Amino acid sequence: MSPASVLDVVLAAAVLAVALVAVLLPSRRGAVSAFLVLGVVLAVLWARLDAPDIALAEAALGSGVAGALLMDTLTADPARPGRRAGRTAVVVGLLAGAVALAALTVVVRAVPDEPSLLPAAVAEEIHGAGADHAVTAVLLNFRSLDTLLEAAVLVFAAAGAGALVRTPVRAPDPVPAPVTALARVLLPALVLLGTWLLLAGTSRPGGAFQAGAMFAGALVVAFVAGARFAASQGTAARAWTVAGVLAFVALAAGTAMLGQGWLVLDPRWAGAAVLTVETVLAVSIGVGLAQVFVANSEARRVPS
Amino acid sequence: MEIALHAVATVLLLCVLAGLWRAARGPSTRDRVTAFALLGTTGAALLVVLATLTQTAALRDAALVLVALATVVVVVVTRGTAER
Amino acid sequence: MTAVVAVADVLAVLLLAAGCFFVVAGTLGLLRFADLPTRLHGVAKADNLGLGFITAGLVVHALAHGGGIAGGGGGAGGIVAKLVLVWLFALLGTAANSHLLAAPARPEPGAEEKPEREPGPGPGPETTPEPEAPATREAP
Numbered sequence: 001m002s003p004a005s006v007l008d009v010v011l012a013a014a015v016l017a018v019a020l021v022a023v024l025l026p027s028r029r030g031a032v033s034a035f036l037v038l039g040v041v042l043a044v045l046w047a048r049l050d051a052p053d054i055a056l057a058e059a060a061l062g063s064g065v066a067g068a069l070l071m072d073t074l075t076a077d078p079a080r081p082g083r084r085a086g087r088t089a090v091v092v093g094l095l096a097g098a099v100a101l102a103a104l105t106v107v108v109r110a111v112p113d114e115p116s117l118l119p120a121a122v123a124e125e126i127h128g129a130g131a132d133h134a135v136t137a138v139l140l141n142f143r144s145l146d147t148l149l150e151a152a153v154l155v156f157a158a159a160g161a162g163a164l165v166r167t168p169v170r171a172p173d174p175v176p177a178p179v180t181a182l183a184r185v186l187l188p189a190l191v192l193l194g195t196w197l198l199l200a201g202t203s204r205p206g207g208a209f210q211a212g213a214m215f216a217g218a219l220v221v222a223f224v225a226g227a228r229f230a231a232s233q234g235t236a237a238r239a240w241t242v243a244g245v246l247a248f249v250a251l252a253a254g255t256a257m258l259g260q261g262w263l264v265l266d267p268r269w270a271g272a273a274v275l276t277v278e279t280v281l282a283v284s285i286g287v288g289l290a291q292v293f294v295a296n297s298e299a300r301r302v303p304s
Numbered sequence: 305m306e307i308a309l310h311a312v313a314t315v316l317l318l319c320v321l322a323g324l325w326r327a328a329r330g331p332s333t334r335d336r337v338t339a340f341a342l343l344g345t346t347g348a349a350l351l352v353v354l355a356t357l358t359q360t361a362a363l364r365d366a367a368l369v370l371v372a373l374a375t376v377v378v379v380v381v382t383r384g385t386a387e388r
Numbered sequence: 389m390t391a392v393v394a395v396a397d398v399l400a401v402l403l404l405a406a407g408c409f410f411v412v413a414g415t416l417g418l419l420r421f422a423d424l425p426t427r428l429h430g431v432a433k434a435d436n437l438g439l440g441f442i443t444a445g446l447v448v449h450a451l452a453h454g455g456g457i458a459g460g461g462g463g464a465g466g467i468v469a470k471l472v473l474v475w476l477f478a479l480l481g482t483a484a485n486s487h488l489l490a491a492p493a494r495p496e497p498g499a500e501e502k503p504e505r506e507p508g509p510g511p512g513p514e515t516t517p518e519p520e521a522p523a524t525r526e527a528p
Contacts, residue, residue, distance in 0.1 A: 003310030010314055014321050021328050033327040033336040036377075040347035041320060043366060047354045052362035055351070059366045063344070064373025068380045075333055075381055176491070179379060182484040186379075189477070190372055197365065205362035214369070217376045224383050305449065308401045312442065315408045319415040319434075326418050326427075334424055334489050341485045342418055342431040345478050346411055349442045352474060353404075356446050356467075364470040371474060375481035382488035 011048055015041050032070050039063030053135045053205040056197075060213035065289055068220055072297055128267025130274035132203045139207065140274045144263050147208075148248045151281055158241045158288040161295035175226040183225035190218035198282050202274070208244075208281040215286025220293050230290065241291055244284025247277055309357045316350045337381045344374030396452035400445045407441030410434055428486045435482040443471045 018041050022034035039062035046055035122134050122142070129137040139147045194214030201207030222230035251273060256262045265273055320343050327339035348367035355363035410433055417430020450467040 003307045003314070007310050007314045007317070010317050014317055017321065018324055021324060025328055027328075027330070029333055029336060030328040030330060033330075033340060034324060036340055037320070037324050037327050037343055040343050040370065041317075043370065044317070044320075044347060044350050044354070047351055047358075047360070047363050047366065050358065050360075052360050052366065056362060056366045056369060059347075059351075059370040060373065063347075064369065064376065067340070067373070067377040071337070071377055071381045176488070178484055178487045179383070182375070182379060182480075185480060186372070186375060190376075193368060193372060197369075200362075200365070206365065210369070213373070217373050221376055221379060224379050305397050305400070308404060312404045312408055316411060319411050322415050323418055332424065334492070335427065338424065338427055338431055338485075338489055339418060341481070341489075342414060342434055345435045345439050345482070346415070348474060348478065349407070349411065349439050352443060352446055352471060356449055361467070361470075364467070364474065367474050368470070368477060371477040371481055375477075375485060378481070378485040378488060382491070 008048065011041070011045055015045055029074055032074055036063055036067045036070070039067065053207075056205050056210050057213075060210045065213050065216055065293075068217070069293055069296065072293065128270060130265055130267075130270030130272075131201070133201065133205065133207075135205065136201045136207050136274070136278075140278060141263075141265055141270065144248070147281075148245065148252070148263075151244045151248060151284065154285060154288045155242055155245055158291040158295075161292045161299075162238070164299040165295045175224075179225050183221050183227075186221050187218050187225075190214050190221065194218065194282065194286070198278060199275075201278060202271070208278045209285060211278075211282035212285025212289065215283060216289035216293070219286060219290035223290065223294055223297070230294070237287055237291055240284055240287040242284070244277075244281040244288075247280040247284075251277055306357065309353055313350055313353050313357065316346050316353065319346050320350070333381065337378055341374055341378055344370050344377075393452050396448050400448040400452070403441050403445030403448060407438050407443075407445060409438075410441060411438035414438055425490050428490050432482050432486050435478050439478050440475055443475045447471050 015038070018034055018038045022031050022038055025031040025034060039058060042062060043055045043058040046052075046058055119134070122138060125142070126132065126134060126137050129141045131137045131140065191214070194211040197206040197214060198208065198211035199206075201211070219230045252263045255264050259266060323339050323343045323346065327336050327343065330336050348371045351363045351367040351370065355361065355367070414430045414432075414434020417433070418427050421427045421430055447468050450464045450471070454464055
């Protein structure tokens with residue numbers, strides 16, 4: 001076996017093993033920890049599959065933001081004895097797994113062997129799409145309606161989480177000195193990293209969602225370090241959460257009324273439009289994700 | 305050189321798998337998070353090795369993201385457990 | 389292949405091997421050491437030295453072989469800068485993480501556990517977890 005195939009076999013086995021551990025562990029904390037490890041392994045798997053965009057997203061959202069959210073929820077939750085799954089749950093789980101496996105097999109086998117025509121179509125249209133990187137061009141120009149709806153999902157999630165919290169902003173707990181020191185370094189670094197990912201998205205993997213995850217990380221760090229602006233559930237935070245979708249809708253309405261149709265971008269200003277929408281979207285995603293985190297964190301403190 | 309990079313990647317991957325044991329078993333949440341911090345760094349090392357191997361610059365960005373956000377996770381967790 | 393590149397390759401492989409050694413050692417420490425502070429000690433070695441040597445090896449590789457990145461990057465300079473940045477982030481993260489994670493193990497006011505030198509049937513270092521772990525094994 002060549003070294004490359006050894007690595008691939010180990011990687012595939014690792015993904016399966018970590019996923020099984022995450023599902024089968026009776027201890028909830030162990031299962032969540034294994035799930036976070038799965039995020040790391042999946043990022044490596046995507047990298048190995050030559051999909052750096054998804055590797056980046058998985059590293060940022062799958063193990064970073066989701067990790068912070070899940071771990072925060074867990075540590076607040078009192079530890080309870082692990083419960084082994086009952087027989088019904090095992091049977092239902094096995095059945096569901098079998099159905100999913102069968103469906104996946106059918107789908108995978110239905111994929112035609114010949115290479116798809118889409119990459120060629122994208123390469124043909126990419127001049128004047130507003131972004132040199134194919135994935136960004138697809139996300140923000142060719143299939144921008146999908147991205148608009150994805151951004152809307154986050155708005156609903158943030159609104160739902162925010163509805164659980166009715167308390168005003170409370171005074172921050174005394175923050176340990178290392179956290180404050182770390183936040184002072186980490187916050188600008190994360191913002192810088194997010195900005196880089198945002199700008200990089202026009203010519204290479206990166207973009208609004210990854211940048212938004214970085215901004216969310218920065219806001220979460222600020223919140224944990226006791227910064228007031230990050231704990232806010234006020235009008236400004238809500239406005240920023242909605243801003244991404246509103247900017248997108250404004251662009252859609254503008255192109256529909258004045259241009260050639262819904263979300264059809266003129267090559268002359270497509271680049272500016274894509275970057276503007278992406279910037280607003282990234283900040284919006286960052287604030288939205290941070291809102292979910294803060295709401296979750298505040299909601300569980302209310303009863304005590 | 306390629307063989308060496310592949311070997312390094314495989315060793316790092318096996319380290320990630322081994323670290324899973326500590327993450328899954330604990331016993332305390334802090335042990336799990338210690339494991340996660342190590343696995344984040346090992347994963348970042350794996351990504352930069354793959355970046356050189358496949359000449360994909362974006363994977364170095366992914367490594368940066370992983371390292372930075374693993375620190376965020378640790379900060380969040382230690383705040384949670386310090387309260388009680 | 390010129391002699392310089394060959395020497396650089398050997399150096400890169402040596403550095404990568406050293407990095408692997410420290411990562412393996414740190415992972416073993418994480419698995420085998422008895423309590424959290426010693427585990428953190430092991431993990432810090434893997435984070436700082438392991439990742440450090442691996443990035444150093446890749447830096448040497450990048451300097452010897454140039455950029456060669458699709459999309460016409462700035463040659464080796466950008467790669468080296470990014471690799472060093474990854475390592476610096478890891479250094480910062482590890483220092484802060486170890487400090488934060490080890491905080492309750494120090495005998496400080498507000499720390500819930502007693503130091504492990506408790507005489508008699510006091511909790512040993514291995515028995516300071518949340519009650520979850522032992523209960524897991526006994527659960528029906």
